[in-house]
Amino acid sequence: MTQDHSAPDLSEQARDILRRNDRGGYTVPTRGLYPYQWNWDSAFVALGFAAFDRNRAWQEIETLVSGQWDDGMIPHIIFHQDDPGYFPGPSVWATGKTPPTSGITQPPVLASIVRRLWEDEGADPQHPRMAALYEACLKSHRWFHTYRDPLGNGLVMVTHNWETGRDNSSEWDDALARIDTSQVGSYQRRDTGHVDAAMRPTAVEYDRYVAILQFGRASGWNHRTIADHGPFRMLDVGMSMELLRANRDLLVLAKARGDSAVVEELEARIALSESGMDYLWDEAVGAYCSRDVITGKSSGLVTNASFLAFYAGVGTSHQRLRLLDGLNRLTRSATYLLPSLEKGSRAYDHKRYWRGPIWLVVSYMVAEGLREAGHLEWADRIRTDSAKLIEVSGFYESFSPETGAGSGGPDFSWTAAMWLAWCGR
Ligand code: DGY
Numbered sequence: 001m002t003q004d005h006s007a008p009d010l011s012e013q014a015r016d017i018l019r020r021n022d023r024g025g026y027t028v029p030t031r032g033l034y035p036y037q038w039n040w041d042s043a044f045v046a047l048g049f050a051a052f053d054r055n056r057a058w059q060e061i062e063t064l065v066s067g068q069w070d071d072g073m074i075p076h077i078i079f080h081q082d083d084p085g086y087f088p089g090p091s092v093w094a095t096g097k098t099p100p101t102s103g104i105t106q107p108p109v110l111a112s113i114v115r116r117l118w119e120d121e122g123a124d125p126q127h128p129r130m131a132a133l134y135e136a137c138l139k140s141h142r143w144f145h146t147y148r149d150p151l152g153n154g155l156v157m158v159t160h161n162w163e164t165g166r167d168n169s170s171e172w173d174d175a176l177a178r179i180d181t182s183q184v185g186s187y188q189r190r191d192t193g194h195v196d197a198a199m200r201p202t203a204v205e206y207d208r209y210v211a212i213l214q215f216g217r218a219s220g221w222n223h224r225t226i227a228d229h230g231p232f233r234m235l236d237v238g239m240s241m242e243l244l245r246a247n248r249d250l251l252v253l254a255k256a257r258g259d260s261a262v263v264e265e266l267e268a269r270i271a272l273s274e275s276g277m278d279y280l281w282d283e284a285v286g287a288y289c290s291r292d293v294i295t296g297k298s299s300g301l302v303t304n305a306s307f308l309a310f311y312a313g314v315g316t317s318h319q320r321l322r323l324l325d326g327l328n329r330l331t332r333s334a335t336y337l338l339p340s341l342e343k344g345s346r347a348y349d350h351k352r353y354w355r356g357p358i359w360l361v362v363s364y365m366v367a368e369g370l371r372e373a374g375h376l377e378w379a380d381r382i383r384t385d386s387a388k389l390i391e392v393s394g395f396y397e398s399f400s401p402e403t404g405a406g407s408g409g410p411d412f413s414w415t416a417a418m419w420l421a422w423c424g425r
Helices: 007-021 041-050 053-067 112-119 130-149 170-177 203-218 223-229 237-257 260-280 302-310 316-331 362-372 375-392 413-423
Strands: none
Touching: 007 041, 007 413, 041 053, 041 112, 041 362, 041 413, 053 112, 053 130, 112 130, 112 203, 112 237, 112 362, 112 375, 130 237, 130 260, 170 203, 237 260, 237 302, 260 302, 302 316, 302 362, 316 375, 362 375, 375 413
16 A cells, blocks of 8 residues: 655654664664674675764674675675574574674675765764775785685685575576585575565475585685585676676775875786676676576676666777667666566566566666766666655565565665665755
8 A cells, every 4th residue: 555655754763773673783674583793694785784874884894894704705694683583593594603694795885885874974084984994904805715615716606595685586597506405404584474485486496405504614714625616606796786886985985095006906817807807797688687607698688787787887889889778678668767677577576576577776776877977867767766666665675676565574774774875965
């Protein structure tokens, strides 16, 4: 049912959601379904806090990096306080870290957010909070360069679909279908106790997610073993674009700090990723798609992540024109932009997790990229559609591109943050 959300109220509601999801120095994505601190959620949430509490914005990220591993990885979940309402919790991951964390990472958007916070405060090269986070981001990017670039072409390999943040995208279906689940054993899912099962991954899919987790745990969370022998190894188009962008943003910080060795290091990485990105271009569909490291096969699917090319600053004029054709096509099958999967693609479902619904954080990055590339009408279309979704349905985790109805968790932190930092402004 359509709710009454007048524009000024929405900003107050958004601030209220962030305050209510605040657990003291960090924010849960939504109560119940996601009761811990998630990596890329917190990065975007910091942008929302920045609109009304600068100190709290920095603190969100500082609390997140308190869980960074010695090898540089920033985990995808930090389990600050145990919560029996979530599976898989800290005892399932068994990483042995303090604070307890998962053993995998998530999209590296942090440096881009730190740059934005820092620039909004005047871009002082001596900014003390930027300085510490610069070091954390650099360490995390080096972790990606060391462990997650198997072909040496600057792209990002993921070893669990949860790392992508686009957990249930059909881009992973073929690779997940090869996972042996015979030893998984029994476990109790908690997510379907919080939201409609029709919006969540199926039982077969969940078994595969757990099997990949168990491989990591059995390796003692040895990131070299996982990278070389893990059962799931995909070059993720989303994270490849996001890391390239984050390296560009980190480079701005490195230059401001006069860190010339790092400037040189990052410039080389950026050049490598710029040329490597072509490996993800799929001419048959006219888009960048994820590719399986083990089989070499492209997913051949146009997703919202395909359009992050503008955010990453890649693509020839031919490739960019084809991507814009893709956006045009989407306007014919979707009432609202930007769906996570094109209607008509196999496994499209406008309500199911990452198989059609809109996630505003991806829409934000795509719109920013389009704006920077001069495609202002497209950027504005995505921004105003995003605002309409919140006006029509409230602050849901995701939204149907067909009806605009909310899906997943309600009162979602990063949706509130996107209103405050972007589409509601
Ligand atoms: C979940 O539990 O579905 C999370 O998205 C994993 O990060």
